[in-house]
Amino acid sequence: MRKAGRLRREGGKGAGAEIYYEVVGEGPAVVFAHGLGGNHLSWWQQVAQFAASRTCVVFAHRGFPPSSAVPGKTAPDSYAGDLAALIQELNLNDAALVAQSMGGWTCLEYALREPKRVRALVMASTSGTLDFAQLENEEVTEWTRRAPAALAELQARGIHPAGGERMAREQPALAQLYWQISEMAPASFREDVRVRIRELRKRSPALLAQLPMPVLFITGDEDWVFPPAAGPAFARLAPKGSAVRVPAAGHSVHFESAARFNELIGDIL
Numbered sequence: 451m452r453k454a455g456r457l458r459r460e461g462g463k464g465a466g467a468e469i470y471y472e473v474v475g476e477g478p479a480v481v482f483a484h485g486l487g488g489n490h491l492s493w494w495q496q497v498a499q500f501a502a503s504r505t506c507v508v509f510a511h512r513g514f515p516p517s518s519a520v521p522g523k524t525a526p527d528s529y530a531g532d533l534a535a536l537i538q539e540l541n542l543n544d545a546a547l548v549a550q551s552m553g554g555w556t557c558l559e560y561a562l563r564e565p566k567r568v569r570a571l572v573m574a575s576t577s578g579t580l581d582f583a584q585l586e587n588e589e590v591t592e593w594t595r596r597a598p599a600a601l602a603e604l605q606a607r608g609i610h611p612a613g614g615e616r617m618a619r620e621q622p623a624l625a626q627l628y629w630q631i632s633e634m635a636p637a638s639f640r641e642d643v644r645v646r647i648r649e650l651r652k653r654s655p656a657l658l659a660q661l662p663m664p665v666l667f668i669t670g671d672e673d674w675v676f677p678p679a680a681g682p683a684f685a686r687l688a689p690k691g692s693a694v695r696v697p698a699a700g701h702s703v704h705f706e707s708a709a710r711f712n713e714l715i716g717d718i719l
Contacts, residue, residue, distance in 0.1 A: 456469065467520055467528070469509055469532050470516040470517045471510075476504075478505065479540075479546070481536075483533065483554075485553055485575075485576075487612040487702070489516075492631060507542070512528060514634070522641070522646065523645070523646055530559035551701065554574075555576075555651075569663060572665075573668070573684070574703060575703065582651075589679035593678070597674050597675075601674050610629055612628070612702050615672070624705065655683075662690070666685075666691075666694070667682070668681065669696070673700050682695065696710055
C-alpha cells in the first residue's frame with residue numbers, strides 16, 4: 451500500500467493546520483516523527499527497509515513543508531495532539547513510535563497520554579520534554595559544558611550541527627541532502643521552534659516510570675546536540691528501558707548510519 455494525504459485539524463487547540471503524511475507498506479504500524487532539521491523525507495532509509503513488513507507512516511510536523519505554515523513559537527504545543535489525530539485518522543490501534551530529536555517531544559507526550567495504544571517507543575537522540583540536566587550524571591554535565599563551543603565550531607565550518615563533522619567528511623552527498631531537507635522550512639521558523647521546545651524541556655525524568663511499553667534510547671557518541679550519555683541514564687528509569695550508544699555517529703544516527711539504526715530498531719518494532 452502507498453498513499454499520501456493531508457489531515458486537517460478541526461476544532462480545539464491547533465485547529466486549522468494541515469498535516470501532510472504518507473503511508474507505505476503492510477503490516478504492524480510504525481509512525482516516524484522527524485527532528486528539527488527534517489520532515490517526512492528524513493525517513494527514506496527506514497521506509498525502504500521496513501515497508502516490506504510494516505505499515506510505515508511518515509509525516510511533516512505542522513510548519514514543516516509540505517504541512518501548512520504556522521507560527522513556530524506555538525507549533526510544538528500542538529505536536530502530540532497532531533500525532534493523536536493522525537493515529538485516529540489512520541485507525542492505528544497498536545503503533546510503534548520512532549522519534550528523532552524534536553520528534554521526541556511529539557512521541558513521548560503521546561505515549562504518556564495514550565500508553566495502551568503504543569506498542570513500543572524509540573527515542574533517538576532525544577528525551578523530548580524530559581530535562582537531562584535533572585539526571586545528575588557527570589558525563590552529561592561535562593558534555594553540557596563543552597557543547598556550546600563544539601556547536602559553534604561546526605557552524606563556523608559550515609557543517610550542519612545535526613549532521614555532524616563525520617558525515618560531512620565521509621559522506622558529503624548525504625550531508626548535502628540533509629542540508630537540503632533541513633532548509634525546506636524557513637530558518638526563522640526553525641529557530642522559533644528550537645526556542646519553544648527548549649522551554650518545554652523541563653519535566654522530570656521520573657515520568658518514564660509511567661511507560662509500560664519497551665522504550666529504546668539510541669544516541670550517537672559524536673553528538674553535540676544531545677548528550678550521548680543521557681540515553682542510558684534515561685533508559686534505567688523506564689520499566690522496559692534499554693539504550694545503545696552508536697560509535698562514529700552524530701546526532702542523526704538514522705540518517706548517517708541507517709543500516710545500524712535499522713538493525714537496532716528492527717526487533718522492537
